[in-house]
Amino acid sequence: MTTADCTRCGTLIEAGDLRCAICGEPTSLTVGEVEVEETTLLRCTGCSAALSNDPDQAGGGCGFCGEPLELERSTDPLEVVEETLPFTVDAATAKRALQAWLSDQSFFQPSDLKAMARLDSLRPLWWVAWCFDADALMSWAADSEVGSNQSAWAPHSGQVEMRFENVLVSASRGLSDAEATELAVSYDLNSVVESPEVPDGALREEFDVQRSAARARVQSSLRRVGATRLDLEEVPGSNCRNLHFEPLLRSLETRRIAFPAWVLAYRYRKVLYRVVISGQDAKCVRGKAPFSYAKLLLVIGLAVGGLMLFGLVFAALYFV
Amino acid sequence: MATQEIEVQGHEIRCDECGAILVVGEHLLTARCPYCASTSVVERESTTDRPRPTFIVPFTWSADRVHERLKRWIGNRGMFAPAAFKEAALEGLRGVYVPAWLYGAVGAADYSASIGENYTRVETYTTTDSKGNTVMHTRVVTYTEWRSLNGRYEGWMMDFLVSASEGLKNEELQSVEPFDLRGLRRYDPRLLAGWIAEESSVDRGTCMGDARGEARDRLGGKLAAFMPGDSHRNLRYTAEFSEETAALVLLPVWIGTARYGSKEKQVRVLLNGQTGEVVGRVPKSWWRILLFVLGLLVGVPLLFMGVVGVLGVVFS
Numbered sequence: 001m002t003t004a005d006c007t008r009c010g011t012l013i014e015a016g017d018l019r020c021a022i023c024g025e026p027t028s029l030t031v032g033e034v035e036v037e038e039t040t041l042l043r044c045t046g047c048s049a050a051l052s053n054d055p056d057q058a059g060g061g062c063g064f065c066g067e068p069l070e071l072e073r074s075t076d077p078l079e080v081v082e083e084t085l086p087f088t089v090d091a092a093t094a095k096r097a098l099q100a101w102l103s104d105q106s107f108f109q110p111s112d113l114k115a116m117a118r119l120d121s122l123r124p125l126w127w128v129a130w131c132f133d134a135d136a137l138m139s140w141a142a143d144s145e146v147g148s149n150q151s152a153w154a155p156h157s158g159q160v161e162m163r164f165e166n167v168l169v170s171a172s173r174g175l176s177d178a179e180a181t182e183l184a185v186s187y188d189l190n191s192v193v194e195s196p197e198v199p200d201g202a203l204r205e206e207f208d209v210q211r212s213a214a215r216a217r218v219q220s221s222l223r224r225v226g227a228t229r230l231d232l233e234e235v236p237g238s239n240c241r242n243l244h245f246e247p248l249l250r251s252l253e254t255r256r257i258a259f260p261a262w263v264l265a266y267r268y269r270k271v272l273y274r275v276v277i278s279g280q281d282a283k284c285v286r287g288k289a290p291f292s293y294a295k296l297l298l299v300i301g302l303a304v305g306g307l308m309l310f311g312l313v314f315a316a317l318y319f320v
Numbered sequence: 321m322a323t324q325e326i327e328v329q330g331h332e333i334r335c336d337e338c339g340a341i342l343v344v345g346e347h348l349l350t351a352r353c354p355y356c357a358s359t360s361v362v363e364r365e366s367t368t369d370r371p372r373p374t375f376i377v378p379f380t381w382s383a384d385r386v387h388e389r390l391k392r393w394i395g396n397r398g399m400f401a402p403a404a405f406k407e408a409a410l411e412g413l414r415g416v417y418v419p420a421w422l423y424g425a426v427g428a429a430d431y432s433a434s435i436g437e438n439y440t441r442v443e444t445y446t447t448t449d450s451k452g453n454t455v456m457h458t459r460v461v462t463y464t465e466w467r468s469l470n471g472r473y474e475g476w477m478m479d480f481l482v483s484a485s486e487g488l489k490n491e492e493l494q495s496v497e498p499f500d501l502r503g504l505r506r507y508d509p510r511l512l513a514g515w516i517a518e519e520s521s522v523d524r525g526t527c528m529g530d531a532r533g534e535a536r537d538r539l540g541g542k543l544a545a546f547m548p549g550d551s552h553r554n555l556r557y558t559a560e561f562s563e564e565t566a567a568l569v570l571l572p573v574w575i576g577t578a579r580y581g582s583k584e585k586q587v588r589v590l591l592n593g594q595t596g597e598v599v600g601r602v603p604k605s606w607w608r609i610l611l612f613v614l615g616l617l618v619g620v621p622l623l624f625m626g627v628v629g630v631l632g633v634v635f636s
Contacts, residue, residue, distance in 0.1 A: 024478030157471030
């Protein structure tokens, strides 16, 4: 892939781009035209995750939710994974982590859960996300309580240079955004390897977004992160409303990364539950397990019963 | 007046009437200017000093579809259009690649404004009731406190299109905008086959002036939305544009003339060759407007009286 930096704002231009996505500067002819290629991928019929087409893996179902996969062809230029982080947690360690997690939470879980959640269905897979760096001159204006008179609010404005580094935007359809956010901190972004070892049965999720949509997602994420930082670091005082800002972006660089994870997906009474373990840190486990309301009722019942008993005994002692 | 098809090798013709300079495909040559239908077009040598287009938005509307679309448009001009307009004949319909500058810059503004911050007070007031007693009431009153705010705003501004065509003025181009710039392609002379393309004939400086004007207006809108507070007034700003960029782009526009009535009145009709949007200044028939107003003046009271009359009969 031929790439170059935009001569005006320093943002990475990609093959086939006619204009810089950030500042609109026309690109030179040498940033080649791309030919349209047909790609095939495996689409999950349940959660609609797009997985790389590996015929050996198609039979095992989707790693995120266990539903069957279907072959899909596309000629749209899709985003492609450029960097893959390796698994540093092996299958045995992942299983131990899962076991520990299951026994940690077991009390309120239904008793037959362990039987349902077969440890051998723990599968290795890579989920995908964008990771971007950028410089931005942020012009902002907002109301805060600082300097207010009669009204509770007073206007403020300012300009500040901000550097965004390694901001992660999940592109995974399999994992929820919350899962991706919690897992994100456990990865070493510098551990990229050329050809990572592929554990048995590993699936790789693909970016399922066209380039323009991807850029919109990255920029809206940048706005979200920027708004939070302005609110915390720049707007004086503790209350803030009407925060408006404009980022003058330069040197936006986006990496498309595949992140390793061990995933256990199972159904309990027809509801999907999932435990995800970071492929680079076995201590980072995120999961949801069914909750047994029967057990909760039992506990509440016991507690109330106990209290009543205690009250009775107390009353008896008092009156006797 | 039939269109003469002539054989020109030089590819370039100039209209003496409106000044448009056109590049014409080898097999589609016309002796009539597509903009003004003038026949005084002069063949000329192509010059190389004019800027080469960087981009092109290809035509997606073919002649047949355009004809159909325009026929429907002509027939659908509402009740105030002259009656003869519905029967207007479409003439000289041509697809032209119109040159325009695609402008972008960093827009910077030093602004100042009065920001209104609201607050409320509970106030008491008295009234006198029917027996002459004084009664106390309370009410919540909203006041606005005006605070001054100064600041600087900087942001990328892009996607401004200004006409570089003598034949299609910037206001006319604006009327057929927007173009979907996702449909932008790198300029390739082969895409011109079968179409007429105009050379940029307005000088770049004039176009940049137009572009900055449009950018200034948009910047003003952005600043108005940027102001905090519950309201604002006296927003003033100085706009400066730096890191400017401009690329020549060819835009697809169908141009034709609708001729109607016994006096052969003409209306220029434009169709956005990418989106199919039609624009044309259809004259209003004052006669019809007058009739409508008279109708309202007479009809509404009549209707009112009728309704009252019916109600009166029903309830009596």
